[in-house]
Amino acid sequence: MIFSSLFFMFVFLPLVLAAYYIVPRKYKNLCLFLFSLVFYAWGEPVSVFIMLFTSVFNFIAGMLLDKYRAERGRARLFLIISICVNVGLLGFFKYSGMLVGTFNAATGLSVPMPQVMLPIGISFYTFEALSYCIDVYRGDAPIQRNLIDFGTYISFFPHLVAGPIVKYEYLADQLHNRQETFEKFTAGSKRFMVGMFKKVLIANNLAQLADKVQYMGSPSTLSAWLGILAFTFQIYFDFSGYSDMAIGLGQMFGFTLPENFNFPYIARSVSEFWRRWHITLGSWFREYIYIPLGGNRCSTLKNVRNLAIVWVLTGLWHGASWNFAMWGAYYGVLIICEKLFLRKWLEKIPVIFQWLYSFMAAVIGWVFFSYLDIHKAFGVLGAMFGFAPGADSLGVYSLVTYAPLLIVAAFCSTPLVGNLAEKLRKSGIAGQIVWCAGFVCLFVVSLSFLVDNSYNPFLYFRF
């Protein structure tokens, strides 16, 4: 089930909200847990058991980690086992096809491809489960003694299939002591609607252009640029819109979920881009891999190694295909360069060029991300930089028909539009009325896209 669907909005959401606010406090988490299971099972009923296994397994692992806290060696053993099981599950369901495929390609053998279906969201909840075990092991978070509460943490439907990745430590207290307020509820509703606008009005429409250029193949320079710019904004508005909806839904139930995006396309360096893009993933890798490896408090050589490991893993997290590893490695190289010397150079050039460098780095990165076939990715890169006819009818047509939307998307990806809207909303009665009217118009148009059953792709099925 996806948030931007009529079924979610008009059937699931009212049911879960009604149930949640009717049941007594004691059963609220149980209510969320049950609805979350339905939400998850909706798309692929069988994989709900994998998630249940993850929940129960990590719950037990947490108990054992807590029990043997005093015996360092044993606790460590349990931690290693639990990490192996979690990573093993993720590896089996997500990467076995890729590994066999690569093995076959490398050796020329033809080992049969494993027919494994990737359970949706497994990368998200596995990382959350890992964060629980590690936090408990380190003593950073209290142990959870109630299976329902723990299950609620793992399966809570707003952040289940597309993040944000919530660390256990962050949510532990809210699982028991949270307050549902009107303030949170209304702010959450607004946030949910903003996310829906981003997804339905901008991302889904740009998806058609991005996909069209991919479908047609061998683009001209103009088409290549328009296609990849469309994807650049599509994935931002899709992903950040999804996070907005998740955070908004969380607020409706009294939760405060962490922010996931902070205007990544205004960053002035690649390192900064990654502090603004999918923030919860970056901080997960930082906390549970980069720092334990030694972070930057070690020799430069080791630091470079740590960065390389983290970035290839970050790439592979996004999908079991070598283009994602390449995409991660690309960022690894850029960030290592920035650490070593590039940052000093960047500081000397005008801000506009710092931004241009960072934005172009992201755009070129998306070429590797959006084309699963690396040869095609290089073909498109070549086309972008002049190794193709300058323009074709697809390019000109796309420019004419998508320029307005691309411009709107570009503005909306800066803080400018949001700030202006907030200013309007806070500028007296008239301003508020105009703001509300505009907001309701966007809502009605978004609904029209959902009713028309327009193109509504889900990007995270590979994650």
Place this chain on the structure above:
Amino acid sequence: MNIITKLKENSKRCEAGHVAVTVVLFLTILIGALTLIFAPKQTFSEDENRVLEAVPQVTLASIRDGSFMDSIESYVGDHFMLRKAFISLNTRAQLLMGKRDLGTNYGTTPAEGGVYFGKDDHIYEVLLPNRTDIFKDNVAALNTFAEKTAMPFYVVPVPSGSQEQPDKLPFSAPNHDQHEELNAIRSAVGSNAKVVDLFDVLSDKTGNDFYFKTDHHWNAYGAYEGYKGLAAAMGIIPVPVDDFDFKVASNAFYGTLYSKAVLTNQVPDILYLPVYKKQMTLIQQTGKQSHDSIYWEEFLQKKDKYSTFLGGNHSVDVVKNADVKNGKKLLILKDSFANSMVPFLATNFSEIHIIDLRYYNQNIYDYIQQNGITESAAIYSIKQLCEVSVANKLRAR
């Protein structure tokens, strides 16, 4: 008491704008949910010409394979309040965004190109290059058919409106050139069949519009051009166009392309039915039913008025003309484009056996033997050949 004061305190901190949009959101949800539950349901959407989703049945199997979930999601969409108003609002919104094509979907196989808004109130199919083997397989199967039957065989690939009227497409609109398919058919069938090239005669460069504005089919005049081309290939003299009276059957025809791009101010099409001025006694047999006309006028009252020709697509139709005594029996393998050509062809053949392979599940070669077919033709729109596989039906034997 305590709770109420707490709520009051609490609500004071809310932002007025947030409260307003929350109220709008949940009122909409409430009304939407109530209409879903209580409002009377349509079972058929005339505008889109399709059956709407029925209340899904809950079974363990349908839950396990997810069909229950798909079905209930479609149900919510199909019976949503103000559905038609929302859909036409959506068309408007997309046009306002600057878009000139609607309804693309690259997530399906084959991909759906959607429609272009063209000049002069014309809506056109967007033609995409092939990315599947469907076309290749279909054409190979037609060649197999030609080889196996070894009787005179004609292939009539019909280009789409957007192929024939490129100047009316939106500025710089990319469109796949169907000459590629025409040439592929020619080289695939070689000398086993005669391929009828209609690209020039159907073009708007002739000064005529041979296509509907709101429907993907050719109009009756276009069908006549198709008939003329086929007759020439067969070596028979076509009945002149003046021997037909083109009768206005409806001036409020909104076709299949309109269904993909519902707009309130769309100009409708006129549906002409060609009536032979001379003596002709036709009967159409469809299964066990028999019609004394090949125009099923009940469809004039419905949305899908093109189905007036032969009553739409059936697995087998037989049209017999008692006034033609030449004993020639033509077999047509076809999609709906052929339906409007039959009125013309009927003047030349004693019997026309019309088979739509999409719905036909018997052995075609047995059928030919049993019915004493003397020649055959495949009349297909090129787009259909690219999108729907009929190859396996021709392999049977």
